[in-house]
Amino acid sequence: SQQGEEDPQALSIQEGExxxxxxxxxxxxxxxxxxxxxxxRGLVHLILIRSNEREKHxxxxxxxxxxxxxxxxxxxxxxxxxxxxxxxxxxxxxxRDDKIxxxxxxxxxxxx
Amino acid sequence: NAGVTQTPKFQVLKTGQSMTLQCAQDMNHxxxxxxxxxxxxxxxxxxxxxxxxxxxxxxxxxxxxVSRSTTEDFPLRLLSAAPSQTSVYFxxxxxxxNTEAFFGQGTRLTVV
Numbered sequence: 001s002q003q004g005e006e007d008p009q010a011l012s013i014q015e016g017e018x019x020x021x022x023x024x025x026x027x028x029x030x031x032x033x034x035x036x037x038x039x040x041r042g043l044v045h046l047i048l049i050r051s052n053e054r055e056k057h058x059x060x061x062x063x064x065x066x067x068x069x070x071x072x073x074x075x076x077x078x079x080x081x082x083x084x085x086x087x088x089x090x091x092x093x094x095x096r097d098d099k100i101x102x103x104x105x106x107x108x109x110x111x112x
Numbered sequence: 113n114a115g116v117t118q119t120p121k122f123q124v125l126k127t128g129q130s131m132t133l134q135c136a137q138d139m140n141h142x143x144x145x146x147x148x149x150x151x152x153x154x155x156x157x158x159x160x161x162x163x164x165x166x167x168x169x170x171x172x173x174x175x176x177x178v179s180r181s182t183t184e185d186f187p188l189r190l191l192s193a194a195p196s197q198t199s200v201y202f203x204x205x206x207x208x209x210n211t212e213a214f215f216g217q218g219t220r221l222t223v224v
Contacts, residue, residue: 030210042116042202042215043155088154092210097162099145099170099209104154 004032004089004103012109019076021106023089024069031092032065032072033100036085043088046074076108084110114138118203118216125193125223133188133219135203143206144186145170145213146178148199155202161186162209193223 007022023032031050035043049056049065049072056063062075076083086107090100119134137144145160147170157170161180175197177189186205190197200220204213 033212035213040218042217043204043213045212045214048212090213094210096208096210097143099157099160100206100213101157102147102155104152 004091004101006087006089006103006106008106009104010107010109012111013079014111015079015081017079019079019083019108019110021074021087021108023072023074023103025072025089025091026070027091028094029067029091030094032063033090033092034061034063034072034074035088035090035102037088037105038085046087079108079110081110081112084108116203116205116214116216118201118219120219121217123219123221125190125221127193127195127223129193131190131193133190133201133203133221135186135188135216136184137186137203137205137214138184139205139214140183141205141207141214142183143209144180145204145209146176146186146188147202147204148172148197149202149218150199158188158201160209190221195223197221198223 033048034046037043047058060077065072086105088105090102092100116137142163146158147155159178161167203216206213
Protein backbone atom coordinates (compact mmCIF):
# COMPACT_ATOMS: atom_id res chain seq x y z
CA SER A 1 0.00 0.00 0.00
CA GLN A 2 1.19 3.53 -0.69
CA GLN A 3 1.65 5.71 2.35
CA GLY A 4 2.35 9.08 0.80
CA GLU A 5 -0.34 10.87 -1.12
CA GLU A 6 0.69 13.88 -3.18
CA ASP A 7 -1.60 16.80 -3.89
CA PRO A 8 -2.38 18.04 -6.46
CA GLN A 9 -2.12 15.18 -8.94
CA ALA A 10 -1.22 17.66 -11.68
CA LEU A 11 -0.11 21.28 -11.70
CA SER A 12 0.54 23.74 -14.52
CA ILE A 13 2.16 27.09 -13.85
CA GLN A 14 3.91 29.82 -15.79
CA GLU A 15 7.68 29.88 -15.94
CA GLY A 16 9.04 32.04 -13.15
CA GLU A 17 6.18 31.30 -10.75
CA UNK A 18 6.54 29.22 -7.62
CA UNK A 19 5.23 25.64 -7.50
CA UNK A 20 3.98 24.03 -4.32
CA UNK A 21 3.24 20.34 -3.91
CA UNK A 22 1.95 18.63 -0.81
CA UNK A 23 2.33 15.17 0.61
CA UNK A 24 0.32 13.51 3.37
CA UNK A 25 1.19 10.25 5.06
CA UNK A 26 -0.38 7.95 7.61
CA UNK A 27 2.12 6.45 10.05
CA UNK A 28 5.13 7.55 12.08
CA UNK A 29 8.21 8.20 10.01
CA UNK A 30 11.97 8.56 10.40
CA UNK A 31 12.33 10.74 7.35
CA UNK A 32 10.51 11.99 4.28
CA UNK A 33 12.12 12.28 0.88
CA UNK A 34 11.24 14.00 -2.36
CA UNK A 35 12.20 12.64 -5.79
CA UNK A 36 11.89 13.98 -9.32
CA UNK A 37 11.22 11.89 -12.41
CA UNK A 38 11.67 13.29 -15.87
CA UNK A 39 9.58 11.61 -18.55
CA UNK A 40 10.81 8.11 -19.26
CA ARG A 41 13.70 8.32 -16.82
CA GLY A 42 14.54 6.96 -13.39
CA LEU A 43 13.81 8.83 -10.20
CA VAL A 44 16.36 11.29 -8.87
CA HIS A 45 16.62 12.07 -5.18
CA LEU A 46 16.06 15.76 -4.39
CA ILE A 47 16.03 16.17 -0.63
CA LEU A 48 15.57 14.26 2.62
CA ILE A 49 14.09 15.79 5.74
CA ARG A 50 14.26 13.99 9.07
CA SER A 51 11.35 13.73 11.47
CA ASN A 52 13.02 16.14 13.92
CA GLU A 53 13.46 18.82 11.24
CA ARG A 54 10.79 21.32 10.25
CA GLU A 55 12.28 22.95 7.18
CA LYS A 56 15.10 22.29 4.76
CA HIS A 57 16.46 24.16 1.75
CA UNK A 58 18.43 23.05 -1.27
CA UNK A 59 18.95 25.65 -4.00
CA UNK A 60 15.48 26.62 -5.27
CA UNK A 61 13.85 23.85 -3.26
CA UNK A 62 12.26 24.33 0.13
CA UNK A 63 10.74 21.42 2.01
CA UNK A 64 8.67 21.63 5.16
CA UNK A 65 7.56 18.84 7.45
CA UNK A 66 4.73 18.92 9.98
CA UNK A 67 4.73 15.63 11.86
CA UNK A 68 1.67 16.61 13.92
CA UNK A 69 -0.35 16.89 10.69
CA UNK A 70 1.59 14.10 8.97
CA UNK A 71 2.23 16.31 5.98
CA UNK A 72 5.05 17.81 3.96
CA UNK A 73 5.31 20.39 1.22
CA UNK A 74 7.80 20.93 -1.57
CA UNK A 75 8.20 24.47 -2.88
CA UNK A 76 10.09 25.14 -6.09
CA UNK A 77 10.81 28.83 -6.47
CA UNK A 78 11.28 30.70 -9.75
CA UNK A 79 10.28 27.70 -11.83
CA UNK A 80 12.01 26.85 -15.09
CA UNK A 81 11.01 24.76 -18.09
CA UNK A 82 13.50 22.12 -16.93
CA UNK A 83 11.45 21.65 -13.74
CA UNK A 84 8.71 19.99 -15.80
CA UNK A 85 8.60 16.49 -14.31
CA UNK A 86 6.75 14.26 -11.87
CA UNK A 87 7.54 14.70 -8.19
CA UNK A 88 7.15 11.95 -5.63
CA UNK A 89 7.31 11.93 -1.87
CA UNK A 90 8.55 8.83 -0.07
CA UNK A 91 8.46 8.03 3.63
CA UNK A 92 11.00 6.04 5.60
CA UNK A 93 10.20 4.32 8.89
CA UNK A 94 12.33 4.03 12.02
CA UNK A 95 13.60 0.61 10.94
CA ARG A 96 16.64 1.04 8.73
CA ASP A 97 15.90 -2.28 7.01
CA ASP A 98 12.41 -1.20 6.16
CA LYS A 99 11.55 0.07 2.73
CA ILE A 100 10.58 3.58 1.68
CA UNK A 101 7.05 3.92 0.39
CA UNK A 102 6.28 6.16 -2.57
CA UNK A 103 3.18 8.17 -3.31
CA UNK A 104 1.60 8.41 -6.77
CA UNK A 105 3.26 11.70 -7.58
CA UNK A 106 2.42 15.20 -8.79
CA UNK A 107 2.88 15.96 -12.49
CA UNK A 108 4.28 19.47 -12.81
CA UNK A 109 4.17 21.29 -16.13
CA UNK A 110 5.94 24.61 -16.54
CA UNK A 111 4.40 26.74 -19.28
CA UNK A 112 6.70 29.02 -21.32
CA ASN B 113 31.02 5.36 -10.74
CA ALA B 114 28.21 4.02 -12.90
CA GLY B 115 25.64 4.00 -10.06
CA VAL B 116 22.76 1.62 -10.77
CA THR B 117 22.77 -0.08 -14.16
CA GLN B 118 19.76 -1.87 -15.57
CA THR B 119 19.63 -4.01 -18.68
CA PRO B 120 17.93 -4.24 -21.07
CA LYS B 121 16.31 -0.83 -21.60
CA PHE B 122 13.50 -2.25 -23.73
CA GLN B 123 12.09 -5.74 -24.09
CA VAL B 124 9.13 -7.33 -25.83
CA LEU B 125 8.05 -10.78 -24.66
CA LYS B 126 5.39 -13.19 -25.74
CA THR B 127 2.95 -14.45 -23.15
CA GLY B 128 4.44 -17.42 -21.33
CA GLN B 129 8.07 -16.56 -22.01
CA SER B 130 10.52 -16.08 -19.19
CA MET B 131 13.29 -13.56 -18.85
CA THR B 132 15.64 -11.91 -16.37
CA LEU B 133 16.02 -8.19 -15.85
CA GLN B 134 19.53 -7.36 -14.71
CA CYS B 135 20.47 -4.81 -12.07
CA ALA B 136 23.94 -3.97 -10.83
CA GLN B 137 25.23 -1.27 -8.51
CA ASP B 138 28.78 -0.21 -7.73
CA MET B 139 28.17 1.81 -4.56
CA ASN B 140 28.48 -1.11 -2.14
CA HIS B 141 24.89 -0.60 -1.02
CA UNK B 142 23.34 -3.27 1.14
CA UNK B 143 19.75 -2.50 0.21
CA UNK B 144 18.38 -3.15 -3.28
CA UNK B 145 14.84 -3.18 -4.57
CA UNK B 146 12.69 -3.63 -7.65
CA UNK B 147 9.66 -1.48 -8.46
CA UNK B 148 7.17 -1.44 -11.25
CA UNK B 149 5.57 1.76 -12.46
CA UNK B 150 2.23 1.80 -14.20
CA UNK B 151 0.29 4.89 -15.35
CA UNK B 152 -1.47 6.55 -12.42
CA UNK B 153 -0.14 3.97 -9.94
CA UNK B 154 3.14 5.48 -8.85
CA UNK B 155 5.84 2.99 -7.89
CA UNK B 156 4.94 -0.36 -6.40
CA UNK B 157 7.54 -2.50 -4.66
CA UNK B 158 7.99 -6.00 -6.09
CA UNK B 159 10.88 -7.49 -4.08
CA UNK B 160 13.70 -6.15 -1.99
CA UNK B 161 16.92 -7.29 -0.36
CA UNK B 162 18.69 -6.02 2.75
CA UNK B 163 21.94 -7.80 1.90
CA UNK B 164 23.51 -10.70 0.02
CA UNK B 165 21.56 -13.89 0.57
CA UNK B 166 18.49 -12.11 1.96
CA UNK B 167 15.39 -11.25 -0.06
CA UNK B 168 11.80 -10.44 0.81
CA UNK B 169 8.52 -9.72 -0.90
CA UNK B 170 7.08 -6.30 -1.49
CA UNK B 171 3.56 -5.25 -2.42
CA UNK B 172 3.23 -7.05 -5.76
CA UNK B 173 5.56 -10.10 -5.79
CA UNK B 174 3.42 -12.60 -7.69
CA UNK B 175 4.95 -13.75 -10.97
CA UNK B 176 8.45 -12.56 -10.06
CA UNK B 177 11.50 -14.15 -8.44
CA VAL B 178 14.69 -12.57 -7.16
CA SER B 179 18.01 -13.70 -5.74
CA ARG B 180 20.94 -11.84 -4.22
CA SER B 181 24.13 -13.85 -4.45
CA THR B 182 26.41 -10.79 -4.38
CA THR B 183 26.17 -7.29 -2.95
CA GLU B 184 26.38 -5.82 -6.46
CA ASP B 185 23.71 -7.75 -8.37
CA PHE B 186 19.97 -8.16 -7.90
CA PRO B 187 18.31 -9.79 -10.93
CA LEU B 188 14.53 -9.96 -11.33
CA ARG B 189 13.09 -13.02 -13.05
CA LEU B 190 9.74 -13.18 -14.77
CA LEU B 191 8.75 -16.82 -14.63
CA SER B 192 5.95 -16.89 -17.23
CA ALA B 193 5.24 -13.47 -18.66
CA ALA B 194 1.65 -12.21 -18.74
CA PRO B 195 0.21 -9.07 -20.39
CA SER B 196 -0.48 -7.70 -16.88
CA GLN B 197 3.29 -7.51 -16.40
CA THR B 198 3.61 -4.91 -19.13
CA SER B 199 5.17 -2.04 -17.22
CA VAL B 200 8.29 0.00 -16.60
CA TYR B 201 10.60 -1.66 -14.10
CA PHE B 202 13.05 0.21 -11.91
CA UNK B 203 15.85 -1.11 -9.77
CA UNK B 204 17.10 0.98 -6.85
CA UNK B 205 19.81 0.73 -4.24
CA UNK B 206 20.54 2.51 -0.99
CA UNK B 207 22.73 2.24 2.07
CA UNK B 208 19.72 1.28 4.14
CA UNK B 209 16.08 0.72 3.27
CA ASN B 210 14.91 4.03 4.66
CA THR B 211 17.55 6.33 3.18
CA GLU B 212 18.26 8.03 -0.15
CA ALA B 213 17.64 5.62 -3.03
CA PHE B 214 19.52 5.63 -6.31
CA PHE B 215 17.57 4.46 -9.31
CA GLY B 216 18.47 2.84 -12.58
CA GLN B 217 17.13 4.21 -15.85
CA GLY B 218 14.40 1.60 -16.10
CA THR B 219 13.38 -1.29 -18.34
CA ARG B 220 10.29 -0.85 -20.47
CA LEU B 221 8.71 -4.30 -20.81
CA THR B 222 5.86 -5.16 -23.14
CA VAL B 223 4.19 -8.58 -22.99
CA VAL B 224 2.09 -9.44 -26.02
